[in-house]
Amino acid sequence: MFSTAQSIYPVRAIREIEDQLIPSAKPSLMERAGRAAAEDAVRLILDRPAAILIACGPGNNGGDGFVMARQLAQAGREVVVAFAAAPERLPAEAAKAHADYLAAGGTIVSDLPAAPANGWALVVDALFGIGLARPVEGRYAGWINALNAQPAPRMALDVPSGLDADTGQPLGTTFRATHTTTFIALKPGLLTNDGPDYCGEISVQRLDIEAPAWVPVRGQAIRPALFRAHLRPRPRNTHKGIHGDAGILGGNTGMVGAALLAGRAALWLGTGRVYVGLLDEYGPSVDCSQPELMLRRAHALPERLSALAVGPGLGTQPAAEGLLAAALGRPVPLVLDADALNLIGTDSALQSALAAREAPSVLTPHPAEAARMLGCDTACVQADRLHAALEIARRHRALVVLKGCGSIVATPDERWFINGTGHPGMATAGMGDVLTGLVVGLLAQSWPAESALLAAVHLHGAAADRLAREGIGPVGLTASETIDAARGVFNGWLIEAQRDPRITPPQRPIR
Ligand SMILES: NC(=O)C1=CN([C@@H]2O[C@H](COP(=O)(O)OP(=O)(O)OC[C@H]3O[C@@H](n4cnc5c(N)ncnc54)[C@H](OP(=O)(O)O)[C@@H]3O)[C@@H](O)[C@H]2O)[C@@H](O)CC1
Numbered sequence: 001m002f003s004t005a006q007s008i009y010p011v012r013a014i015r016e017i018e019d020q021l022i023p024s025a026k027p028s029l030m031e032r033a034g035r036a037a038a039e040d041a042v043r044l045i046l047d048r049p050a051a052i053l054i055a056c057g058p059g060n061n062g063g064d065g066f067v068m069a070r071q072l073a074q075a076g077r078e079v080v081v082a083f084a085a086a087p088e089r090l091p092a093e094a095a096k097a098h099a100d101y102l103a104a105g106g107t108i109v110s111d112l113p114a115a116p117a118n119g120w121a122l123v124v125d126a127l128f129g130i131g132l133a134r135p136v137e138g139r140y141a142g143w144i145n146a147l148n149a150q151p152a153p154r155m156a157l158d159v160p161s162g163l164d165a166d167t168g169q170p171l172g173t174t175f176r177a178t179h180t181t182t183f184i185a186l187k188p189g190l191l192t193n194d195g196p197d198y199c200g201e202i203s204v205q206r207l208d209i210e211a212p213a214w215v216p217v218r219g220q221a222i223r224p225a226l227f228r229a230h231l232r233p234r235p236r237n238t239h240k241g242i243h244g245d246a247g248i249l250g251g252n253t254g255m256v257g258a259a260l261l262a263g264r265a266a267l268w269l270g271t272g273r274v275y276v277g278l279l280d281e282y283g284p285s286v287d288c289s290q291p292e293l294m295l296r297r298a299h300a301l302p303e304r305l306s307a308l309a310v311g312p313g314l315g316t317q318p319a320a321e322g323l324l325a326a327a328l329g330r331p332v333p334l335v336l337d338a339d340a341l342n343l344i345g346t347d348s349a350l351q352s353a354l355a356a357r358e359a360p361s362v363l364t365p366h367p368a369e370a371a372r373m374l375g376c377d378t379a380c381v382q383a384d385r386l387h388a389a390l391e392i393a394r395r396h397r398a399l400v401v402l403k404g405c406g407s408i409v410a411t412p413d414e415r416w417f418i419n420g421t422g423h424p425g426m427a428t429a430g431m432g433d434v435l436t437g438l439v440v441g442l443l444a445q446s447w448p449a450e451s452a453l454l455a456a457v458h459l460h461g462a463a464a465d466r467l468a469r470e471g472i473g474p475v476g477l478t479a480s481e482t483i484d485a486a487r488g489v490f491n492g493w494l495i496e497a498q499r500d501p502r503i504t505p506p507q508r509p510i511r
């Protein structure tokens with residue numbers, strides 16, 4: 001479970017790696033890429049003996065396709081290669097791959113053929129990779145539409161053609177893969193925005209390249225390995241005062257449930273005491289289904305808290321703004337969500353107070369909240385989610401999670417992480433409040449802010465994934481249910497961590 005962390009490189013960094021390694025690599029990177037793709041293909045279609053269709057494009061992605069075709073043919077598979085560009089205009093390595101394929105007895109058709117009577121075993125998109133420079137139109141758009149219509153597994157080499165490898169934005173017609181074999185490293189666009197919908201299952205083929213020291217890793221896929229050092233068993237001799245006092249500030253009229261959900265999530269993740277400060281003057285004084293929560297009026301949260309979350313159901317009235325301003329002045333780790341972010345987006349005094357904080361601040365915007373913070377619209381945030389998350393982190397000197405498919409965690413020093421857990425069943429009201437509660441719960445228990453955020457984001461999705469496997473969701477999953485599942489997943493991690501010899505022994509949080 002605690003497999004090593006996985007790097008993600010934007011196209012610019014992949015190019016740097018290629019530039020450094022291509023001249024000396026033996027066998028060539030393209031040879032390795034085509035071979036690795038052929039091996040993945042064989043595994044994918046062991047039980048499908050029909051012919052394989054490979055559509056090759058005018059650049060090096062097409063070159064990978066020619067190598068793959070040669071390898072598959074040599075392994076005894078029937079291969080049909082479609083290639084419509086001018087061979088003499090292929091880049092050098094792709095031209096060699098093209099020539100080697102022909103020399104090995106391969107043949108090429110210049111238009112996409114109709115499927116044989118027994119269908120294709122596999123269709124392969126080797127049209128465009130990281131060199132995609134503009135939306136796919138014309139002949140290649142027609143090819144992609146025809147490939148997408150095939151009732152066979154669909155494999156993309158490196159990146160589904162048409163998908164922006166950095167942003168996960170489809171540019172024009174885009175190949176919809178059931179499997180993507182990507183080379184050297186993950187790219188951000190495969191993991192966020194529309195990327196997961198177009199990539200299917202991803203296999204990373206590193207081509208025997210070690211993480212090169214000259215290209216700094218700034219992006220990583222979120223894995224428990226990143227925070228396992230904090231998954232420590234509790235000492236037996238402990239008491240609730242050691243496990244933190246979390247505060248939740250929110251729950252205005254009509255939105256009390258949001259604050260209760262966050263409070264419950266913090267409690268179920270092991271926080272010693274959880275206080276919920278409600279803005280609704282007619283709000284309940286007890287949560288009968290969770291009487292462990294200590295409900296207070298918003299202004300009456302205890303002075304001494306180990307971490308505070310502001311936002312779930314907060315509202316944007318002046319009272320809320322005043323409470324937020326006071327919270328920003330507290331020297332404790334702070335989670336800011338929902339209306340806390342909306343208020344900060346339009347108030348420069350709050351922005352200055354946030355940027356001036358010395359204790360950690362964690363911001364948890366969804367794309368619409370991120371757009372308000374950046375003064376743009378949601379489409380512009382989604383068009384480059386990584387950039388948006390990094391920009392918010394930089395401006396506010398805070399840790400940020402930009403939520404949604406492939407949530408992005410960004411740090412003020414320009415590092416970033418992409419989460420792969422979770423599913424569309426989480427797109428339901430209250431789910432973000434639960435995440436806020438999970439983050440503040442770990443902060444209250446003295447987790448360092450970055451680890452707390454990474455763990456909570458990963459845990460939130462993993463809890464929803466576990467429920468979906470059990471038939472609870474994806475459709476109809478409720479936020480409350482993920483709290484219960486998060487507790488289960490988290491305790492599973494703790495047990496796993498105790499078996500892992502790299503984990504340090506029980507430790508008492510320092511207070
Ligand atoms: N370098 C290496 O050794 C290795 C590279 N590797 C592989 O190479 C891939 C990158 O190759 P690449 O840089 O040649 O770019 P690629 O994705 O093939 O596309 C460029 C071509 O497409 C064209 N074009 C672009 N957009 C278009 C559009 N919308 N519609 C129509 N045409 C369009 C563009 O034409 P132009 O823009 O110049 O008109 C150019 O001809 C990478 O993803 C990996 O698969 C691996 O083998 C590992 C080793």
Ligand SMILES: Nc1ncnc2c1ncn2[C@@H]1O[C@H](COP(=O)(O)OP(=O)(O)O)[C@@H](O)[C@H]1O
Nearest residue numbers: 403404405422423424426427429430431432433
């Ligand atoms: N398609 C999806 N895939 C993965 N996670 C998702 C998806 N849709 C929503 N989520 C997650 O669910 C949560 C929804 O949060 P948010 O939009 O703030 O909900 P609310 O404001 O209703 O509580 C976020 O953590 C988000 O990352």
Ligand SMILES: [K+]
Nearest residue numbers: 128157159161
């Ligand atoms: K491709």
